[in-house]
Amino acid sequence: MDYKFSEIEGKWQQFWAQNGTFKAENSYNKPKYYVLDMFPYPSGAGLHVGHPLGYIASDIFARYKRLTGFNVLHPMGYDSFGLPAEQYAIQTGQHPAITTTNNINRYREQLDRIGFSFDWSREIKTSDPSYYRWTQWIFQQLFNSWYNTAIQKAEPIENLIAIFSQQGNASVKAACAETPEFTALQWNELPAKEQQKILLNYRIAYLADSWVNWCPALGTVLANDEVKDGYSERGGHPVEQKLMKQWSLRIAAYADRLLASLNDLDWTDPIKEMQRNWIGKSEGAAIQFSLVDHAKKIEVFSTRPDTIFGATFLVLAPEHELVNQITKADYKDAVAAYQKSAAIKSERDRMSDVKTITGQFTGAYVHHPFLDVQIPVWIGDYVLASYGTGAVMAVPAHDARDYAFAKHFNLNIIEVVAGGDISIASYDAKEGLLLNSDFLNGLTVKEAVKKVIAAIEAAEIGKGKINFRLRDAIFGRQRYWGEPIPVYYQDDIPYLIEQKDLPLTLPSIDKFIPTEDGEPPLARAHDWKYKNEFAYETTTMPGWAGSSWYYLRYMDSQNEQVFANPAALKYWNQVDLYIGGSEHATGHLLYARFFCKFLFDLGYLTFDEPFKKLINQGMIQGRSNFVYRVNGTNQYVSFDLKEQYQTTALHADVNCVENDILNIPKFKASFPEFANAEFILSAGKYYCGFEVEKMSKSKYNVVNPDDIIQRYGADTLRMYEMFLGPLEQSKPWNTNGIEGVHKFLRKFWKLFHNDQFDFQVADAPASKQENKALHKLIKKVQEDIERFSFNTSVSSFMICVNELQDLKCNNKSVLQDLVILLSPYAPHISEELWALLGNSAGSLSTTKFPVYNPEFLVEDEFSYPISINGKTKINLAISLQLNQQSVIDLVLANAEVQKYLEGKIPKKVIFVKGKIINLVV
Template identity: 60%
Template structure:
């Protein structure tokens, strides 16, 4: 019987669906295991062969865990809100809900063919009101909570109000905006609107002014990377920095917990490092500098207070309010001009160009509080308003950027730590002895920092400070296709809906562009008013809103009373394995950790961290092929002959090229202008193409669709081949040509079960020692490799096993059934089919992963490599259990050793029992 993958896969797809085999419940008799994929945005282009890589890996792991006796939650859903659907709507007028629905349908079709073990009954879509009700719900909860620094927890705003009534904010230590101290009497004397304004400074979801890239022509806000040289990327319209009232989430409140939590996670070190850098904790001090002849002070944050005697200039960010206040009359024109220019550059632009050193002297001087020295104050755009205090003391001798600035403008450089050479470069290292620093002289940097901070505090100049680079998340988007805010406005005050009024559903509109007056698209919604009277918030939530708590919803996706029930959450707890791409390393993975910590504070989740283990799959790159057309002709010259001509390199569809040999007939049909193309072939009569590894994209004609692969080889082959390509976490090019290898393997595996007449033919005889050794080697290897996500070597192990068993014509039922079970996570269809053909009624999914028995792998003898001076020359077979001395004796008696030693003296013999022998001569 032939391996008819089409029939088999179709039959088993239906069989498994029909029997609801992938459905999971909270089965308390089994340990739980939660395997999650980063859910996809359903784009109009459909899946290409790179998308399922992570899904296949997680599916293999999920199936493996099931075989190991776990109750595995392995759901899938869609991150269905997003910009592409909206842009398509702007162009075509089609409702994003309609196109999104079509795209999801296509995604599901494609996914279902690959044979994933998803429990589709748990599917979620972020754009479904039944789902986003809970996104809005969490937003409201954040609105109604503040963060108490003392308890390091979110607490209800009511408790804060009670405290205000009693003591004002004098005793409150909260994560909050810049708000002055007030007494209870002041609070109690405020009207509702004033109280609202105060509370906004404390809420975890709050409204405040932020700078945005505003494009008047497009009537919308742009992301940093949509702005190039002050112009919008789309259309090239001018972009200005504008203050806008925006909703924000007070992520910074959780900075410490987000940082500390990383230590508990099984994530890659590089990913944790990225998160640490993003959170950016730095220890130092905040200190005030008086301004000469002005009644102003300048507050700076520095991690190197020890270097204050080397501060030779100060820098203010162009946005700093202090700039206007201290700039002298004669400098004001120059400064204004500089500030104006800097303001209209995006933050990213300012940082991208590090070569251009710019800045202007304000004419003002700060006074060094430790030696009374006057220090010139500059304005420069390498200092950012959003970080620290927006002002620095510059120590060019010990900071490379300050150094470059000082060199450029000819500012004095005073070394205060021994070890560098200021003629050549700054000395940034945090070690060495202090010099030129009065009372710090002679101290090590570390000690000097401590002493200086104590000094700053005791002299009342400032205080010790831990600074975070993390910023609050801007939560408003001037878009249509997102979650509406459950907020309406009454007399200019933002009023939340009550929870029982959720969800606030997205209204239909007839055009998806911003309004003429520059309002977001929701401004077009007719009669969209709270109780027919009050205007709703017109912006919508960003992409990360819906993806921040989705993992919780899968635990209990149809619950209309809660985001997740206590029972379900207590059973499933957290995600044991999360697989996805590195592009979400800091965005999604910071925000979802933040949401989870907030929900944890409220008692809605039992785990402080949502994703215990995380694996980043690498990117699958495209492998493009090229043909070479001789210029001004319709003649194509083969790769190895191209240098003899003046040619143009042209991308050719990889689907009509096999092992870099062009299918000339297919090429002629590919495009009309190719019909009468001529070819200069190589000696073997073939047209050879060039190749390159690049991003997989339509324009490069290197996109490979999984549907086509499945059509030609089947889903099991696709799954195996995706894994066989290389290490999961590494980026690698897709090249369909190698796929024959795994396809042949599956054919070989299939044939093991049949005799020459095509009948199932398995023997109940006891397996031989050799057979047991072959299969137990595999059982051991598969278990170990899957546990360490080394799926490419697992596939190689399957191949070795099939080759070995075929060689000895093994048809023992026990052996082949074990093979079948350990292969099933990778190739679910073929194994399910054979499982049934061998007489089983239940699915192989519910089988037990065979236990590996060490006794079958025991070797009587070991093949020792014998090396001379580290170079292996030959091998000797020696009994496995002999001692070092016996090994040495045996090796020295070997003829081959003797012939090598002729006339030479042995200086040393290294013997590692069980491993190797090295003779040094």
């Protein structure tokens, strides 16, 4: 039989599904291995060829682990809450649940065709009430906990209440909002409502004022992505920064632990580095500056308190709460105007635009803490309200942004650390001796930091402080398509709904947009009241709520009593291998770590890091094709001739192009605009240009895996995706090379068949060369899988099959081992051949991986490259048995080497056994 991939693939996919081949065993005595993919958001566009890249890699690994004796958990599900479904609902009125179900069904169909070894019996959907019930349950635990910084651990809020009623809050060390001190007696006499208000300052899930992008015209909060240059992407309405009460989580309390335990994770250094920078631990001091003619003080945070004598002005964020109180009458209008202009800029715009320097003097002054001088107070949008205290002491001589600000507004610059030339630029390095600094003069930066902090603390104007860039996470969203927050309000105080009332399901509403008063969509729900009486919270949870703990649910996905039973949690434990994109480096991965630590603190987990090993697959970009329209005509000129004309480049659908040559009839049919197109050809062909861009519908560069599978089969798709390049690297999709991989599978198939395509293998013992080819491959494939270098193992398969073909090998034992080696990569063809070889169907996935025998690979000679001054001249085959001196003697005696030496005697001979010989003359 010829290689009929679609028959074979359909047959085995059905077999696996019917026999539950990849169901993880529930016996907890076998060694386990947990391989997880970042689950997809089911978008309306379906899967494109970029999505399966990571899934194929993890599938190869999961299948490999099964072959090496592990009980493998390899589940899949959907992150199915999200904005696109909601926006589609706003446009069309269709309920997001319907859209989502349709999309999930389509995803499932597409995934099934690729032949993954997922355990579908554990499938989860974050938008399913049976799942989000537990997301809500976790929120309740967060609400019912406080963070005890004395022991660096979350604890039940009852513990805190007990402490309050016995000793007040003076001794409590907690991550909390600023709370006045009270005694036990005062606490016990407080009305319940007041007690609840105070507790809200301590809860890990709490309400707080946060800055958001507010669009008055749409009556909604927008993501930074939805804001372009101060206007909403949808509708182009103005957007401003607004303070809003929002649910938040105290992730910042975990900053130190999130930082510390990074060290023990088997993640790549870049990802760890990104998280470290994101958490952004910096040591410095909080310093208070007292205002001239005003009782208030301005607190700044500085990582360079040593430069305090160089501070020549303060800069507050335009939103800083003191700005309006301290601004002098003459400056009110200018300050208000500046605040307004800053309010329309997003935080990202403010950070990236460093070239335009803007700011405004407030008319106010503060006293320098150690000098008898007054320094002016400015506002400037390079200072962010959300970092530190929202105020900086500007030391222009030693900070680049302060320097630019001072130059622009002609403010004083005082050098206090020697080493730079402050007439040209600021000197930011932390090296050099202090000058112009009173009691710090002559000290190094390090010494000065210590001494000045001591002085600040002695004068009671501040203290040494560790500051984190990581902010608490805003947890409320003004959206419909997310988990309802399981909270109701009584007397303006939030309370949890009872656990027995979970899940709190999404109410049905007429429209998915905010109400006319700018309330979130859930406020549209009629008669939606807790116990028919109390108003529910109307914001929903963010997209990352469900994805922060889903890996736990897979361990016991059907459980209705608990989020997962303790025995399952203990056995499956951490995810051993997690594969997904690096775009989640600081979002999802940080939140999931936070949830894990929190659940660990409460005793639900026995581990406090979710993902032991992490691999980031690169992004598959699109490869767009272009045609070139001669301006003002409907003529299109071939890429290589386009310089002779004035042209406009237009996207051509990549499905009308093969190897950059345009299929003209297909192209004409692709768009009415092109129906009457004329072409200026080059040698009878129309060559298209190309460019690498994001894969998207609008760029006509989306390649659908279904099309590839139909044409070449899933095994070809799987191997080609791996062959494309290193897993971690981003690369453009290009279908051009796929023939090579397909040809390889046909050749592989042919090894088992005679010229008439009858299955035929021989029982004879393997020859030396056959064994060599096989064992070279076993070694290579094993090494490659373990270092996730799948592209190179595909090459090795090709090399091996080419060798066996040359050897006319049809030896059964060699070929059977080859089938096992290939099975993680191309499971369908392997199952088929495995069965043809006489093995019982389906047993391939749990058979044993072949063992490498080094004896077959022993070499006794090596062809040394002989180079002179580092340039290779000739190759000489020399025995590997000889010692260094004999090899060198042999080389120097060689006539050809002598020719190159031209009678000169080498000054030095470099000999690296089995690698190279270099003669230096």
